[in-house]
Amino acid sequence: MAIQAYPFLVSRNRSLDYRTVVAPSFFINEGLASLLAKAAGGNLTSPGHAIYREIQGTQLGDFTLVFHVIEANQKDIYPGRENEVLTDPFGREIFLIEGMVFKERSDKFVITQETFDFTHEQLLNSYRSFWEDTNLFEASVVSVNHLDLNDNFQSGETLILDEVEPFIVQRKPSKQPSIPEPEISDITKSLSPEQSEMQDILDSLKSLLSEKITLLLLGSAFGVILLTLLINKLIKFIFR
Amino acid sequence: MIMLGPSGAGKTVLLASMHKKLSIQGEEGFFIEVQDPVRRQVLENIYAEVATGDKWPGHTDQSDQSQSGYEWTFRCCVRIEDRSIHPACQFTYLDYAGGKLTDADVAGEDLVSEAKTADAVLGLLDGRKIYSFMNNNDDEFRNLFLHKDIPSIARIMQSCNAPVHFVISKWDLLEGKYTLGQIRDRLLEILEFKNLISQLVGNTVRLIPVSSVGANFATLLPNGKMQKHLGAIPRPFYVEVPLACVLPDALLKRVSDLKKQEKEITEMVVTAKPRFGGFLTVIDEFLTNTVVKFMKENLPENYQFSPDVLNWAEQKIQKAQEQINQRELEAAKITQEQIVQRDRLFKDVKNEETALNYLMNQFLTITSSLDADFPASKFH
Numbered sequence: 001m002a003i004q005a006y007p008f009l010v011s012r013n014r015s016l017d018y019r020t021v022v023a024p025s026f027f028i029n030e031g032l033a034s035l036l037a038k039a040a041g042g043n044l045t046s047p048g049h050a051i052y053r054e055i056q057g058t059q060l061g062d063f064t065l066v067f068h069v070i071e072a073n074q075k076d077i078y079p080g081r082e083n084e085v086l087t088d089p090f091g092r093e094i095f096l097i098e099g100m101v102f103k104e105r106s107d108k109f110v111i112t113q114e115t116f117d118f119t120h121e122q123l124l125n126s127y128r129s130f131w132e133d134t135n136l137f138e139a140s141v142v143s144v145n146h147l148d149l150n151d152n153f154q155s156g157e158t159l160i161l162d163e164v165e166p167f168i169v170q171r172k173p174s175k176q177p178s179i180p181e182p183e184i185s186d187i188t189k190s191l192s193p194e195q196s197e198m199q200d201i202l203d204s205l206k207s208l209l210s211e212k213i214t215l216l217l218l219g220s221a222f223g224v225i226l227l228t229l230l231i232n233k234l235i236k237f238i239f240r
Numbered sequence: 241m242i243m244l245g246p247s248g249a250g251k252t253v254l255l256a257s258m259h260k261k262l263s264i265q266g267e268e269g270f271f272i273e274v275q276d277p278v279r280r281q282v283l284e285n286i287y288a289e290v291a292t293g294d295k296w297p298g299h300t301d302q303s304d305q306s307q308s309g310y311e312w313t314f315r316c317c318v319r320i321e322d323r324s325i326h327p328a329c330q331f332t333y334l335d336y337a338g339g340k341l342t343d344a345d346v347a348g349e350d351l352v353s354e355a356k357t358a359d360a361v362l363g364l365l366d367g368r369k370i371y372s373f374m375n376n377n378d379d380e381f382r383n384l385f386l387h388k389d390i391p392s393i394a395r396i397m398q399s400c401n402a403p404v405h406f407v408i409s410k411w412d413l414l415e416g417k418y419t420l421g422q423i424r425d426r427l428l429e430i431l432e433f434k435n436l437i438s439q440l441v442g443n444t445v446r447l448i449p450v451s452s453v454g455a456n457f458a459t460l461l462p463n464g465k466m467q468k469h470l471g472a473i474p475r476p477f478y479v480e481v482p483l484a485c486v487l488p489d490a491l492l493k494r495v496s497d498l499k500k501q502e503k504e505i506t507e508m509v510v511t512a513k514p515r516f517g518g519f520l521t522v523i524d525e526f527l528t529n530t531v532v533k534f535m536k537e538n539l540p541e542n543y544q545f546s547p548d549v550l551n552w553a554e555q556k557i558q559k560a561q562e563q564i565n566q567r568e569l570e571a572a573k574i575t576q577e578q579i580v581q582r583d584r585l586f587k588d589v590k591n592e593e594t595a596l597n598y599l600m601n602q603f604l605t606i607t608s609s610l611d612a613d614f615p616a617s618k619f620h
Binding site: 018039 | 247248295296297298299301302303337338339340342343368380381383384387388464465466
């Protein structure tokens with residue numbers, strides 16, 4: 001049975017930095033397309049080699065990427081132009097990180113240069129549109145048809161797969177709606193009319209009591225002062 | 241510290257250039273080191289790519305396969321006359337792919353949260369784009385600068401509590417054509433930038449010109465590319481200044497926040513029991529006299545400096561407040577006092593604490609040089 005390979009492409013254009021340009025439709029639908037730009041990258045891949053990397057822990061399960069990093073060339077975009085590497089506005093060479101997503105996890109894939117050549121041709125149209133896109137802020141991710149890795153792709157040089165450590169998706173904990181602790185004013189607001197009335201009475205009592213205590217304290221203080229003065233007068237009168 | 245800059249502005253090259261310039265102790269009087277030799281080699285390779293060949297270093301790989309990673313930890317050390325080395329402090333520089341800042345659909349929340357929790361935030365303005373902006377030509381660069389870079393930087397910076405400065409990269413392109421004052425005035429014509437600067441009143445905000453390669457290393461070609469001159473040697477310009485501005489300012493900000501906090505606590509007590517004025521005055525005096533102790537106890541581990549440094553910072557805040565109107569005048573020269581103090585502090589270096597005292601003074605001297613050479617560098 002042929003294995004299905006879903007082409008993907010990560011690259012940049014003149015104004016947008018590196019991002020996923022092409023991804024499998026099931027990645028796009030689940031909002032996973034940007035994972036490819038995080039998981040695939042690095043320096044130019046040596047001829048005869050490709051990178052093998054597993055993506056683990058997505059909501060859709062685990063996947064395998066097989067990709068290589070090559071220079072983006074002007075003649076790929078505009079046939080007939082010179083064989084010149086595309087550069088960003090600062091003169092830095094632009095890379096194409098192109099490869100395939102597999103739903104299987106296996107390091108037994110036999111990938112040939114011919115497979116990559118075929119995928120490259122498939123991806124060029126999408127890259128051309130992205131290159132000509134002048135939007136300064138965003139670009140949509142597209143998908144292309146998958147290919148069946150059957151005997152047609154088994155001829156030619158078999159690539160050496162350099163395995164790198166798996167990319168493990170850090171899934172955010174699902175957010176439980178938190179119930180905020182009600183503030184005192186909120187509690188008051190939620191009281192029934194009877195409870196509110198009772199609360200008002202209690203408040204009035206507290207206020208009255210507080211006033212009485214204040215008066216009592218003031219009265220006591222005044223009494224103490226008066227008593228002290230009287231004693232003072234009495235002592236002076238006795239010892240005169 | 242985190243540098244907020246768009247793709248191609250020169251974040252990684254500036255980092256490599258700063259490391260190159262400060263990796264051996266020179267006139268700055270200190271050096272920085274990356275302790276992991278593999279990581280150090282990565283920086284050295286980037287710089288070698290800048291200095292040699294006809295290509296410029298590639299983009300920062302945003303995949304997590306990147307060998308360089310995003311975090312760079314540096315240790316600032318002082319080597320004294322007896323050849324012993326004293327580490328003074330450590331800082332972490334966050335590097336990342338510029339698209340995370342500017343491209344709406346790949347912008348990462350992680351960058352925003354990193355910026356919010358950073359002790360210092362630097363906004364890197366691309367000198368190449370500023371050149372187009374000043375010239376009113378090259379729509380591609382002007383548009384990117386006005387409609388993408390500045391709004392993105394301002395959006396994140398306005399949510400930061402840390403001290404912020406702006407760094408103009410590729411100063412070699414602008415030097416001799418525009419003064420820093422002219423650029424500053426044009427920048428303030430951009431609404432987002434002007435509003436951001438207005439929000440930052442009360443903090444020292446600087447505009448720092450830097451060049452990772454220096455003058456006469458490369459020429460701007462009509463097709464917009466920078467061509468290196470054959471055999472030219474890079475002479476990094478002011479690449480150490482952003483670092484020198486960051487540590488004292490970060491410390492000052494932290495001390496200033498603590499002072500405010502301490503004042504609030506004192507005022508809360510006074511408001512609660514106004515009748516005990518006399519008693520509270522005594523408490524207030526006690527608190528005022530122990531501000532440094534309070535700060536020492538409350539500063540986070542990263543800021544556990546000696547009382548000398550805290551006193552210095554405390555005095556610096558007071559001085560800054562008193563002399564707010566005379567700042568530009570004062571900044572116009574490096575005082576003799578600083579030189580004398582530098583020599584004294586250098587002789588005193590014998591451990592981490594004294595090394596930090598000395599380093600703080602060195603940083604202050606560097607920022608004074610910036611103020612003297614570029615009086616327009618201070619927004620406020």
